């Protein structure tokens with residue numbers, strides 16, 4: 585267990601005991617490890633992330649969390665997690681929750697806005713941003729918490745090629761030591777350096793590296 589951020593052992597989960605979405609799923613995420621979960625629409629990717637985030641209790645099996653802070657979950661639709669009236673408020677909200685004092689919050693907010701290329705958008709309402717900008721803001725707000733576990737639910741599904749490249753650049757620049765679970769629909773979308781598991785009929789199947797085209 586030492587050295588693992590998260591482990592699922594023979595987990596079944598879903599929304600009805602009679603027909604679970606996940607069946608007998610086992611996985612271990614080591615500290616700092618990056619794991620992609622690949623699966624078709626409706627295969628249970630978001631359900632798995634809810635279990636990993638502790639938001640959905642398994643119907644059977646065990647989930648062990650070794651992180652001290654709540655995990656950072658980037659929802660499939662970032663609009664659902666942008667809750668304040670401005671880009672900077674979105675970041676400040678998270679920094680305040682970390683217990684920083686107001687001076688520290690101001691400078692940490694400036695640093696994050698600069699790093700994520702959001703300075704010129706700082707007073708914009710989050711819901712008026714483009715999809716790619718919203719994704720970037722949601723990631724910046726999550727990373728402001730300095731999480732040990734980052735859960736990203738199809739983070740690129742709304743992004744075109746250019747925004748996708750930009751999102752990956754921000755991800756690889758700013759997520760260094762955290763453990764990461766990243767879901768996607770196709771093996772071609774698995775980011776470089778990630779191990780991959782496929783969700784098939786509710787079960788996790790190891791994907792050989794030759795199946796992952798990066």
Ligand SMILES: Nc1ncnc2c1ncn2[C@@H]1O[C@H](COP(=O)(O)OP(=O)(O)OP(=O)(O)O)[C@@H](O)[C@H]1O
Pocket residue numbers: 599605623624625626627628629630631632660769
């Ligand atoms: N709150 C819910 N109540 C009942 N059923 C649900 C709920 N959420 C998801 N489901 C069902 O669970 C199954 C798996 O859904 P889930 O959202 O985990 O799949 P997914 O792989 O994330 O799909 P997508 O790629 O479309 O996001 C689907 O059949 C879905 O209809």
Ligand SMILES: [Mg+2]
Pocket residue numbers: 629630631660737
């Ligand atoms: Mg989903």
